[in-house]
Amino acid sequence: MPEGHVIHRLASDIVDTFAGHRIASSSPQGRFAGARLLDGNVLESAEAWGKHLFVGFASTAAEVHIHLGIYGTMRLAEGEPEVVGQVRWRVTDGVSTVDLRGPNTCALLDPAEVAAVIDRLGPDPLRPDADAQKFIDRVLRSRSTIATLLMDQSVIAGTGNIYRAEVLFRLGIDPLTPGRSLGRERAEAIWQDTVELMRIGRQRGRIDTVRPEHDPEAMGRPPRKDDHGGEVYVYRRQNQPCWICGGPILTNTIAGRNLFWCPVCQAA
């Protein structure tokens, strides 16, 4: 269940583990027809763009396009463990194995198709070539709320529901503020904070958004255990007291996704 930081980490893990190695490729579940076409190829590259992952091979220009969606996982293991459950794609070099399960997308794409996927994506805060200005301009022109914009992958690629909630809380921004009402300074701050938080997420492999001065230990509070493994201010903390103002964190379903915010710290 990944936001972009997980995909970037995965891409570098795959490169570290398999790049330059001849691999066996299969679809134990049978639902990835392209798997056998790649069997015996040399894996060459793995690259993330937002939540999309592209895996390249030495003897073909085609790439495997993976999107994990909300359920998907891609996990590395040592050796060649027995296949358990539904594995869409397995890659192994005999020393290590990676299993892909439950992806939204797993398909072999030609270069034009890869370009078309990337073309639909906005700048990715974790990519060194990201065009921050493109994000800022798009936000400042939009009548959509900033909560919606931060989930729109054509506006910013890789941000998900946790980073959306946490960045807006950290900056004290009402999630329902229209993009065009934010002003350039706050739009720039949103980009910058997202970059910083997602870099930390990529490095640690978990989402931590709580500033040092609010750390549970520093505040004399017991550490909390969240599914995502890190410490956050508002994500899935509805009905709990806000760490800053003490008022209740609220939640509401907006456009089919759960939004979490503090109505006091993020007042309009």
Place this chain on the structure above:
DNA sequence: CGGTTATGGTCAT
């Protein structure tokens, strides 16, 4: 053990 939920996205209406 069954029901619920999830860090996502597409498509039809």
Place this chain on the structure above:
DNA sequence: TGACCCTAACCGC
């Protein structure tokens, strides 16, 4: 806006 995709973890019984 809702159905659907598809898997695993979690919760209450």
